[in-house]
Amino acid sequence: MDTKSARERHCIRKILKEIGSPAVKPLLEALRSDDWLSGPDLGEIGDKRAAKPIMKLLGHSCRWQVLSAAATALGKLKSWEAVGPLINLFEREKSRFVRKSVVVALGRIGDPRAIPVLMEALSAPCYAVRYPAKDALLLSLFESYGTV
Numbered sequence: 001m002d003t004k005s006a007r008e009r010h011c012i013r014k015i016l017k018e019i020g021s022p023a024v025k026p027l028l029e030a031l032r033s034d035d036w037l038s039g040p041d042l043g044e045i046g047d048k049r050a051a052k053p054i055m056k057l058l059g060h061s062c063r064w065q066v067l068s069a070a071a072t073a074l075g076k077l078k079s080w081e082a083v084g085p086l087i088n089l090f091e092r093e094k095s096r097f098v099r100k101s102v103v104v105a106l107g108r109i110g111d112p113r114a115i116p117v118l119m120e121a122l123s124a125p126c127y128a129v130r131y132p133a134k135d136a137l138l139l140s141l142f143e144s145y146g147t148v
Contacts, residue, residue, distance in 0.1 A: 013041050021047045028053050043076025051079040058085045064095040071098065075105025083111040090117050096126040103129060107136025110143025 016023035024047045042050045050073065057070045067089065074082040083106065090102040103121045106114035118140060121133035 017041050017044055020045055021049075024050050041073075043073035046077065048077060048079070051077050051082060055079075055082050055085050058082075058089050064093075064098050067093065067095070067098045068101040071101035071105045075101075075108035078109050080109060080111055083109055083113050087114060087117050090121070096124075096128050099124065099126070099129045100132055103132045103136050107132065107139040110140050112140060112143075114140050 016027055024042065024045060027042050027045070028050060042054060054070045054073050054077075057066060061067055061070070071086060071089065074086060086102050086105055086109075090099055090106075093099060093102070099121070103118065106118060115137065118133050118137040121129050122137065124130050124133070
């Protein structure tokens with residue numbers, strides 16, 4: 001997305017979301033080029049093909065915006081394959097923005113492997129990480145056991 005105009009970028013993103021699956025490739029290219037705003041759009045489209053390329057970004061990008069957007073997209077995709085990489089990202093990343101995005105993503109996915117990390121997030125020094133950890137933990141427990 002070669003524009004600096006927020007209005008134009010928003011319009012382009014909206015059009016690509018409406019296009020759906022055929023828009024996955026250009027959105028992935030935008031995310032790879034550090035256009036971190038396209039990450040959540042990939043999750044909203046819901047095309048599972050986007051999960052693996054997004055997971056690669058978790059290990060290669062050092063910008064917190066890209067990592068946060070990638071985590072958000074994986075959570076929206078409910079990608080079970082992403083649980084391990086998301087847990088690793090939570091453990092190594094210090095940015096509260098990234099950690100919050102990982103916690104929310106793990107809650108949306110609802111995999112029981114995330115429960116220890118979500119328990120750890122409950123005692124995070126940053127409220128922005130602790131607060132969504134409670135809901136994410138409840139979602140994961142509900143997904144795992146059927147009731148809370």
